[in-house]
Amino acid sequence: xxxxxxxxxxxxxxxxxxxxxxxxxxxxxxxxxxxxxxxxxxxxxxxxxxxxxxxxxxxxxxxxxxxxxxxxxxxxxxxxxxxxxxxxxxxxxxxxxxxxxxxxxxxxxxxxxxx
Amino acid sequence: xxxxxxxxxxxxxxxxxxxxxxxxxxxxxxxxxxxxxxxxxxxxxxxxxxxxxxxxxxxxxxxxxxxxxxxxxxxxxxxxxxxxxxxxxxxxxxxxxxxxxxxxxxxxxxxx
Numbered sequence: 001x002x003x004x005x006x007x008x009x010x011x012x013x014x015x016x017x018x019x020x021x022x023x024x025x026x027x028x029x030x031x032x033x034x035x036x037x038x039x040x041x042x043x044x045x046x047x048x049x050x051x052x053x054x055x056x057x058x059x060x061x062x063x064x065x066x067x068x069x070x071x072x073x074x075x076x077x078x079x080x081x082x083x084x085x086x087x088x089x090x091x092x093x094x095x096x097x098x099x100x101x102x103x104x105x106x107x108x109x110x111x112x113x114x115x
Numbered sequence: 116x117x118x119x120x121x122x123x124x125x126x127x128x129x130x131x132x133x134x135x136x137x138x139x140x141x142x143x144x145x146x147x148x149x150x151x152x153x154x155x156x157x158x159x160x161x162x163x164x165x166x167x168x169x170x171x172x173x174x175x176x177x178x179x180x181x182x183x184x185x186x187x188x189x190x191x192x193x194x195x196x197x198x199x200x201x202x203x204x205x206x207x208x209x210x211x212x213x214x215x216x217x218x219x220x221x222x223x224x225x226x227x
Binding site: 004006031040041042043045048050055088090092094096100101102103104105106107108109111 | 145146148150155156157158159160163165201203205206207208209212213214215217218219220222
């Protein structure tokens with residue numbers, strides 16, 4: 001089945017220790033997103049890639065970086081995690097065909113704990 | 116900037132009761148998606164509505180898109196404990212590119 005996969009599902013890191021979360025997709029979608037979600041709130045968009053073009057949200061801290069080496073994979077790097085970065089991180093994909101339907105498909109998420 | 120307001124924020128009901136979740140905006144959306152998210156998991160797409168006045172049914176769930184494409188509702192008939200979760204509405208519009216505007220979410224708890 002075509003899907004969005006996130007690894008690991010649970011990640012524990014120490015305060016200030018760099019961490020990388022990964023996302024892969026078999027949907028062949030050209031747009032990939034990273035969201036941060038805290039305590040039953042709506043997901044908050046950090047950035048997205050439209051093909052290879054990186055689009056950062058204005059309020060995303062510099063501490064968060066991303067890489068998309070190819071269509072299928074996307075990584076979220078947190079350079080120096082703080083306690084406030086503990087959250088669920090969600091990867092999502094969509095296909096832009098110039099249509100007026102804006103569906104996104106989410107992975108299962110990575111729960112990040114910062115100790 | 117588009118905003119989506121969801122109500123209520125939290126709903127606790129007994130198994131077998133009905134419930135309705137609302138998603139309202141002053142902006143027009145090209146499409147509106149409803150997601151359900153269970154604890155510890157990612158949101159799962161339930162339905163997409165595109166046409167004003169559209170009604171879609173998914174078993175016991177009925178989704179409606181307002182005539183002006185500014186609001187939507189989700190109605191669950193005879194709720195079951197398996198319907199428990201966070202329900203999110205999200206709207207898309209061409210001016211926002213490929214980004215979605217999310218409502219604040221409605222936490223639904225169905226007690227057996």
